Amino acid sequence: MKPSPAEWGKVRVEAGQLKRFSLEVGKSLSGARVNLPIVVWRAKEPGPVLGITSAVHGDEVNGTGAIRSLIQEPPFSLARGTLILIPVINILGFERHTRYMPDRRDLNRSFPGTAKGSLTARLARKVFEDVVKRCDYIVDLHTAALRRTNFPNVRADCENTDCQRLARAFGCEVIVNGSGPEGSLRREAVDAGCPTIVIEAGEVWKVEPTVLDLTRRGITNVLIELGIVEGFQQLPPHQIIVEETKWVRAEKAGLLRYHVAPGQSVASGQVLATNTTLLGRTNETIRSPYDGIVMGMTTMPAVAAGDPIFHIALPKSKQQHLRLTQSIGGLEKNSLESDLRTQLATNIDVSEEEEQ
Known part of the structure; x- marks a missing residue:
């Protein structure tokens, strides 16, 4: 009972x-x-x-x-x-x-x-x-x-x-x-x-x-x-259900420079981070193997080979990824969804990719 x-x-x-x-x-x-x-x-x-x-x-x-x-x-x-x-x-x-x-x-x-x-x-x-x-x-x-x-x-x-x-x-x-x-x-x-x-x-x-x-x-x-409270729901401008997520890992030890932040839509081949030596020489350029959205990431820039860096949620199709990218790009300034992206990245140094 x-x-x-x-x-x-x-x-x-x-x-x-x-x-x-x-x-x-x-x-x-x-x-x-x-x-x-x-x-x-x-x-x-x-x-x-x-x-x-x-x-x-x-x-x-x-x-x-x-x-x-x-x-x-x-x-x-x-x-x-x-x-x-x-x-x-x-x-x-x-x-x-x-x-x-x-x-x-x-x-x-x-x-x-x-x-x-x-x-x-x-x-x-x-x-x-x-x-x-x-x-x-x-x-x-x-x-x-x-x-x-x-x-x-x-x-x-x-x-x-x-x-x-x-x-x-x-x-x-x-x-x-x-x-x-x-x-x-x-x-x-x-x-x-x-x-x-x-x-x-x-x-x-x-x-x-x-x-x-x-x-x-x-x-x-x-x-x-559930009907426990009366009122109207406040829902996000877009929502996707994903069946699969993938981690992108470092192939070499080094110190990361991030080029994307949590909640950002990324495309296959896009540069996610630059992995350098402590003296600033590039070890590797880390690119996304997938179209998706950055669902999680490390906040520790010092990494070993094999460390997980970016957790990517994978949309079911390129069309779904395109709609997601457009919706994220059109978020209203000062909306909760926009503020989340800004504040979650405040303790991460996100910079533009430098030209090689």
Whole structure:
């Protein structure tokens, strides 16, 4: 039987109430209680239960900041249903500013977990039983890994009609179709009957203003889509679903000069970066083998041979790539989509390619 979103152990959330409380999920190495801060907000009318989770990887705090913002300044009121907000899932990693759990395991490869397993497996099981099973839908917020940034994109199993519905409603420009890694929160939640999407945006250890704005907008869009909130969705000027992404790697060690930024449309053969020695001599000119959009990139310019540098999302056809390029080129100045491209590149030195 599905657990009630109103009952959380000794805590009861009545219809029309918003409650802040902590959910005990285990013990730390010292034996102290490990508690997840949580907000449960119920409308007066019954309806769907949407969970918003963040920091399954403990250093990915862009989503944490967005959830805090929604708690402090909600841009909506609930017409029906329930909203569950958990700013940090991997609380033990969060307290150490690290991606992983103290036992060095990846929590996002450990769901649905087991009550008799490792520290990580036990936390995964507790979260799955106490949070995931209470939800009808979940939006799970992530960032790129260490020394990388991600242009905002949705990861979703678009073969699942409810997942595709959530993905489109959230309102990122790029949707990557796939079921996700085995043991990830979204894949195991979908398999358990809870449609779940992942948002990938920005960097670790930061709350980036435009990522926060996009996430607030996207969550509001999803709430409207589900009928939990009344209003009109704010969607991007273009949106593509891609089936494939590719990494472009350095062939030689050196120091990079970037010539493209996150969110930029690139063509096959276009120069992405120049790889030089420390004394400025060119090691290699790195070109895109693909038509696509820069979905992610390294922020560490010092690279070894084989290091991944640019993550390219590949449109299904040249026509789709052309439409995407034209739409990006026509973005309104000061729009959220335009501001994202500007701000995500502020810590990357992007320059024009020098003539050889």
